[in-house]
Amino acid sequence: MLAAGVDERHLHQDRASGARDDRPGLKACLGELREGDVLVVWKIDRLGRSLSHLIRIVDDLKKRGVAFRSLTEAIDTTNSHGAFLFNLFGSLAEYERVLITERVNAGLAAARRRGRKGGRPPTIDAEKVEQVLAALEAGASKASVCRTFKVARSTLIDTLKRTGWTGPGKIGTPELAV
Template identity: 65%
Template sequence: MSPCTTIRKPIFDGYPPMLVGYMRVSSDSDRQSTDLQRDALLAAGVDARHLFEDRASGAKDDRAGLARALEFVRSGDVLVVWKLDRLGRSLSHLLGIVTSLKDNKVAFRSLTENLDTTTPSGEFLFQVFGALAQYERALIQERVVAGLTAARKRGRIGGRPPAIVGEKLDAIVAALDGGMSKAAVCRNFSVKRTTLIETLARVGWRGAGKAADEQQE
């Protein structure tokens, strides 16, 4: 879908927050699912001009529509999807995106699961998702540590302090493991591509499950 043509006015001009819809289907032939999502989002109050769409085909999917939607939303807006699996390919991927939205004061709503981060129940459910992902994050951290250890053995650690560390590093690795492209990670987490590449090399990340390969050789 082409980028939304609505011009976003500055908040001090009184331009109200809006609902922004995101749709995703697995292939170009999956037209019925697209219509179902579109109808649900329109019924929920999303303006047709504020709908963004991705059509994934094959193993590679950069999800340009999602990237445009995330660039379009601003503080106070609500990103709306039909189902949770339309936004994230995995729990870690979903949490990474929603956490990024919350950090930018953008709410998230999933119609099918009745999840709305602006409500107490929705916030609680989001916290439950976070608890369920704790083990997955621990595994990611283990791979990061293994990568750092391998890098230290090869003399790659030193000089200036790393730019991406801690929870932000965990979230970025989780997003990449979930299938988010490096370009989308740079946009969503506000990092330079060179910094991201250097960080991934530092921790030994080459793709999901590969960070500790050198440890196992």
Template identity: 55%
Template sequence: MLIGYARVSSLDQNLDLQIDALDKAGCDHLFTDTSSGASYDRPGLQNALSHLRSGDTLVVWRLDRLGRNLKHLIDTVDDLNCRDIGFRSLTESIDTTTSAGKLVFAIFGALAEFERGIIRERTLAGLAAARARGRKGGRRLKYSDKKIAAAMQLAAGSDDPITEVCESLGISRATYYRRQKSLHSSAAKD
């Protein structure tokens, strides 16, 4: 059974072109959405995916009608493949029920993985360059070294438990101990 899925991004767009193409392709059922491709809330797509059974084929007019991005598209088609469901894109002439279609989609998958690897490498290189210039990543410290040092002095000269010292300064025990450890390790390096 051929199950068609059509999507437009806004209410002022029209589904007629896609629906006509899906009807011409012989789709038995059609599901539609009017929402951005980036939206996670696409009830028409969810209905189409839940309607599909082993041996069925999901048909779209173009690849960009199905996936939010290349990774989402590949993940969706991989999920279909695991469920023994085919996928066809009419405009790009991709049909994963054929050997050639499977090859094309495998190439897409390899390109997506390559792209993720390149992004990761660039990110790591950028972080290394920032560290070389003396910058640290992550969130800025909420409490200064002076405040933690004051808490340490207060705790050392007081019978109050650490919890009360931390409460009086407005910091958590975890923050106190973590920053105390970093102050001791940086003082040991100097």
């Protein structure tokens, strides 16, 4: 960036994913740009992977009289060739993100078909759930049940929601994991 003529005082960096729109470094950088400036990025996917977000940024820059340059892809929006390449690479970045999401979802679906259940194992096993419900039905308070069975209150509440228990003698519709 320095070799491209960017003044060290104007360097901004985010440690977050390029897929996020709400990055503090990006916000600060965009806020400092003035008419006649050029926003220089190392790579277009560092600015963002969503085509719509990239286009919004560049449109905003155009309205403010700020040019855009990507060093790796040799994109410079001050000319028509650069504007075309910007849209092309933005589309490819978004396509890559969609492919990653599809692969992850396909992997999760395959794991479910093989019988693998995601998430961490339940803190309270089925036998203990029966004992907890019996204690609550017998009139024990949630606080005493938590102490007796050594479970956190939030864990107890989550378990009761999952089982559909809403009070002594009241069983609602259990929440089903999907």
